[in-house]
Amino acid sequence: MEQIEVQTEFAKDALHGLSAKPKYLSSKYFYDDRGSQIFQDIMRMPEYYLTDCELEIFQTQKRSIFEEFVKSSDGFELVELGAGDGLKTKILLTHFLNQQVDFRYAPIDISRVAIENLVNDLNKQIPDLKVKGRIGDYFELMKEIEINGYSRKIILFLGSNIGNYSPEESISFLDNLKAVMQNQDMVFIGFDLKKESHIILNAYNDPHGHTAAFNLNLLQRINTELDANFDLNNFSHKELYNSDSGTAKSYLMSKIAQEVNIQSLDKTIHFEDGEKVFMERSQKYDLEMINKLAEKSGFEIVRNFFDQRQYFVNSLWKIK
Ligand SMILES: C[S@@+](CC[C@H](N)C(=O)[O-])C[C@H]1O[C@@H](n2cnc3c(N)ncnc32)[C@H](O)[C@@H]1O
Incomplete structure (x- = not known):
């Protein structure tokens, strides 16, 4: 690493x-070893609905997600930016492996402890999975995303990580991403959707004091x-x-x-x-904001995957 x-x-x-x-x-400096541990506590509290929504989307729609990812028989490099503990991604990884598609999982995270734990967990829990973890700032590391002999890559950016950036920063982030993508590549982005204020405030003003x-x-x-x-x-x-x-x-x-x-x-x-x-x-986004963001940054939405309550969407994009 x-x-x-x-x-x-x-x-x-x-x-x-x-x-x-x-x-x-x-x-981005939240995630030292202690910060990464506290973030895991945040992800697991019931008020932080984002985790449950994305888990539900992956659990109930993993087959459709797989179909969209694997339109051809070619293998792919599955890059994840800011992978954290990979809790939700593991559902997709297990499903993809069971479908016997050839791919390698390449998580990137700024937190050393997050990547080390994730790679160790995956080696134990999904021993047949090919994994290459990298530690560092994804703004830097995305410049040198490798595809390891595969003809294409799919980039995951989950957990509404994109929501940490201002509209201008998001466009510049997506521009940088586009620069390392080819026409056959895709990016799968988790967006938290606008909803009643008290639900959002409860998730961040949590009674446990984790935030x-x-x-x-x-x-x-x-x-x-x-x-x-x-x-x-x-x-x-x-x-x-x-x-x-x-x-x-x-x-x-x-x-x-x-x-x-x-x-x-x-x-x-x-x-x-x-x-x-x-x-x-x-x-927090509405669909108009997501459409505009895709359009402004030169992407086209392939398909949106919502949870039942429509609190969250995982949006699959390709270059326009
Ligand atoms: C909001 S958490 C989301 C974690 C995971 N994607 C999920 O959905 O559960 C953000 C993650 O991105 C990582 N991160 C934040 N800024 C980063 C950066 N500039 N480069 C690499 N990793 C970063 C953090 O260490 C953390 O694991």
Whole structure:
């Protein structure tokens, strides 16, 4: 497995975000070892409906998904960007293998522990599966997606990971993806759909405190890796949802006026009482937004797979 260096980039991005007005931190840094563990707790809580929806889609529609993926007898490289623990993907992997199609699974994740655990699990649970895990930023690694002798690739981007990006960032992400795709390749994207505000807010303002812990863990990571002195008790998690735009945003709010020292950056950051640090966007979509996104980025929708409640859609795209 290959590892790319993100440590200095972390310092640079933390400095940039905490010096900005308004302050922000990049959500890609959530996933250190502890952050990846907390995210698994989030995925497994009943309020985080996204996991159940995508599980339901894969369990009930894996045959149709397979038919769309395997239109010809050619094998394929199945690349997954931000694979996490692969909980839902394993349903597809097992089904595909049972259909005796030739493919290799190539998960990419920025979290070392996520990829190591996933590859170990797969070797034990699905020993016949060909797997090549890679650790690093998918923006970097997607430039060198290999197809390992296969004539085509299918790229998975699940869990509404795309919702973490602004409309402009999503288009630039999809442009980069298109640049490494050929006409016969496809991308399968999970989108969380707009729904009643309270359902969305419950998923992020969860009663177990996992989402708060997940956000606060990034301050802990700055403490550990950049030698800072954030007191986590002086910050609280806040989630806001705009039902018109469909944008949910996570913030950490300073409970008091305070100074935080980041020693390795030789920088003191001042926080006002009540000042917010923007942590993560979780965009919710309607079909018009998804159609527009596909169109603007030069893709065409092959087929949409919805869960029964129409909370979520997995959308299969090819280049237009
Ligand atoms: C929202 S989770 C989704 C996990 C999985 N796809 C799922 O649906 O359960 C996001 C995953 O993407 C990974 N990730 C986030 N930003 C990344 C980046 N820039 N490069 C590679 N992996 C990234 C995280 O480590 C995490 O495992």
